[in-house]
Amino acid sequence: MRGYGPVHPTVNEIRLSHADLIVKHPVTGADIHLGPIRMSQGEVVSTFSEKQMANKLNLGFCATFGWNEIKVIAGSMLDMAMDLPEPHASQTEEYVLYHTESVESSGFCIHYKLPHYVTFNSTVDNLRRVAQNPPKQTSTHETT
Amino acid sequence: MKCPSPAVGERGGLQVTLTLTGQEDRIKVFDQGADESVNAANLRRFIARMTGCSTTTDTTQATILQSRHRIPEEMLRDDQILVLQVPDPEPLRSVEFDTSRAQEMHAFKDYxxxxxxxxxxxxxxxxxxQGASYPVMVHKRYVMSPSPIxxxxxxxxxxxxxxxxxxxGREKRIYAIPPWTDVEPLEFSDRFFHVEDHSEWVxxxxxxxxxxxxxxxLADGTSGFELSDTGYLSKALKSGSDPAQSAGACYFDADGHFHQPGFLKFEEGDARKE
Structure with a gap:
């Protein structure tokens, strides 16, 4: 919705695994193994910005519950982008939390299936008015 | 994993309506002006089932109106609440990418x-x-997105x-316009905001x-026109072409005049000027 940073990383490694889930028993205090849980981990590398770090590779890392190859790649890219000293607004926590949570963003895409004919009608009204009354050429466009 | 109710456009409106609605309420839900659209019908049924309220398509009979991007043609009263669904609540987003900075701009009235x-x-x-979502100044102080009406x-x-x-809902933002508040579309002192020109459409x-x-x-390349507000359309159909017999007073009268004289302005020489 608000644009994206220009990042094209290389995937270093994607790990899909089971991790042991261990919790402390509330009464006895002993560690209890509840069972395995699916985990994904991803690492990407990129030179990222030609100006700032052209001679270096930077590492981005992300881990999620479940086996989500695309999500850990996306998360790793975000991890790298958000460490920049003066990040673009699309690389700030505020932007990322608003716009890239997977359920949210899939919902935003699904919303395009809802009817939009009133909004479109309003846009067409403007296009017609501009077509009927084209703006006058200003003097700066004239050649001498 | 998929969320059973995807975060689509109406979630914010739905949260507000479900919070407000009680068994005594009568709700009207419409999408793009239509009560019958799949989206509106599903929401209406869901809200009624969750709250035990009754439903209507008549604007004048409703106590709470949930709308996706229209305001009814008939005037709302002080005992009614309008709930508008908002996809993008930040009117400054087109000029300021960063929401935190946009909030500072609001704080300083830096527009x-x-x-x-x-x-x-x-x-x-x-x-x-600007088509729909035309930015407005509220109470001569805050620039606000009125949602894509x-x-x-x-x-x-x-x-x-x-x-x-x-x-x-997606951006977790809620805002309101109190009754009897100034809400003025942004315009210059010599170039004015204009509503869509449907004056020739029947x-x-x-x-x-x-x-x-x-x-x-239409198949022959021309266009046909139908009232967008289907609740108003059903009243108009009952009473011939004079809906005034069964419908309440409207914001725009039968000649297209807005009910607050002088609020909508026209440039010199504009054909729409009275």
Whole structure:
């Protein structure tokens, strides 16, 4: 919705695994193994910005519950982008939390299936008015 | 894993309506003006099942109206609440990418970029080209997105008797317009905000004019027109082409005049000027 940073990383490694889930028993205090849980981990590398770090590779890392190859790649890219000293607004926590949570963003895409004919009608009204009354050429466009 | 109810556009409105609605309420839910659309019908059934309220398609009978991007043609009263669904609550987003900075701009009433954007539209296109979601100034202080209602509906918010609540679920933002509040579309002192020009369009079902119409492409390449507000359309159909017999007073009268004289302005020489 608000644009994206220009990042094209290389995937270093994607790990899909089971991790042991261990919790402390509330009464006895002993560690209890509840069972395995699916985990994904991803690492990407990129030179990222030609100006700032052209001679270096930077590492981005992300881990999620479940086996989500695309999500850990996306998360790793975000991890790298958000460490920049003066990040673009699309690389700030505020932007990322608003716009890239997977359920949210899939919902935003699904919303395009809802009817939009009133909004479109309003846009067409403007296009017609501009077509009927084209703006006058200003003097700066004239050649001498 | 998929969320059983995807975070689509109406979630914010739904959260507000479910919070407000009790068993005594009578709700009207419409999408793009239509009560019958799949989205509106599903929401209406869901809200009624969750709250035990009754439902209606008649604007004048409803206590709470949940709308996706229209305000009814009939005037709302002070005992009614309008709930507008909002996809993008930040009017400054087109000029300031960062929401935190945009909030600072609101705090300082720093709206220079917004005025500059409008001025650039005039220079490049000869008129304002903002379609729906036309930005408004509330209480002469805050620039606000009125949600993607068409410009036809924007002036209806000015000094309105009813309470309007707007909610963007995805962005977790809720805001409201109290009754009897100034809500003015952004415009210059010599170049004015204009509603969509549907003045020549006649509803092919009811014969009504001077209301917001849907434009329907026909097989021969021309267009047919139908009232967008289906609740109003059903009243118009009952009483011939004179809906005044069964419908309440409207924001725009039968000749297209807005109910607050002088609020909508026209440039010299504009054909729409009375």
């Amino acid at each position: 220079g970029l917004m005025w500059l954007k409008l001025y650039e539209q005039l220079v490049r296109y000869g008129s304002f080209i 068409p410009r036809w509906d924007t002036p209806k918010l000015n000094q309105s008797a009813h309470l309007t609540i707007l909610c963007a 509803c092919r079902l009811s014969g009504v004019r001077h209301k917001f119409m849907n434009e329907i492409p």
